[in-house]
Amino acid sequence: MAAEAPAILVVMALPAEGAGRFEAAGIPVLYTGVGKVNAAIVLTRRLAELTHNKSRPPLVLNFGTAGSASLPAQTLVACRRFVDRDMDVGALGFAPGVTPFDELPPVIEFPAEFADLPDAVCGSGDSFSTTHCSFDFDVVDMEAYALAKACRIIGAPFACAKYVSDGADEHAARHWKENVAGAADRFLGLYRELVSRRAASLS
Helix, strand or coil, X not given: CCXXXXXXXXXXXXXXXXXXXXXXXXXXXXXXXCCXXXXXXXXXXXXXXXXXXXXXXXXXXXXXXXXCCCCCCCCEEEEXXXXXXXXCXXXXXXXXXXXXXXXXXXXXXXXXXCCCCCEEEEEECCCCCCCCCCCCCCEEECCHHHHHHHHHHHCCCEXXXXXXEECCCCCHHHHHHHHHHHHHHHHHHHHHHHHHHHHHHHC
16 A cells, blocks of 8 residues: 655655754655665655655655855755756767756756745755856756756646755865765754744644
8 A cells, every 4th residue: 555645744864964863853765865866766756655646745845965165064055956967968969967858947946944044056966066066057066956856747736945064165074074964953943944934824
């Protein structure tokens, strides 16, 4: 029997980003593992399970850490525009970030869910960025674009908040390890605010 789709499906790459806070509060989390391939496979499989009985797909809510060359560490931002920073087929005349012959636009966009947070464009790639990227991103991560694309194709709503853990520079690895623990409480607070807001809108 297919599982009943929850109203909100919380998705993170790694348990370290949630630090057990969500589980302690009785909130399940889907952990995808690192990178765009893992993210796309794990989320697509779960959404297929949840929607097999024709129920409406949940709001997929991605929390995670990100690097930024322009935003200070420990900043929480809302991401609703996503680009594949790995995709570079310039040799065939395509602009960076454009997937050749793809029906979807290079920038995948969703409606704003966290209006109180600064808005940031997220560039996802299968590298832990330690050098400033030439693309025009506010933050860089390794999964959000894949999650957003899976949601767009399946027809699930998507929202994303990122906690800036490092400067996407030569110190990124050390700073990520130092700052990742601070993300969990911020994510849990944001989740609770979202749940309360959605409940109020239905009352």
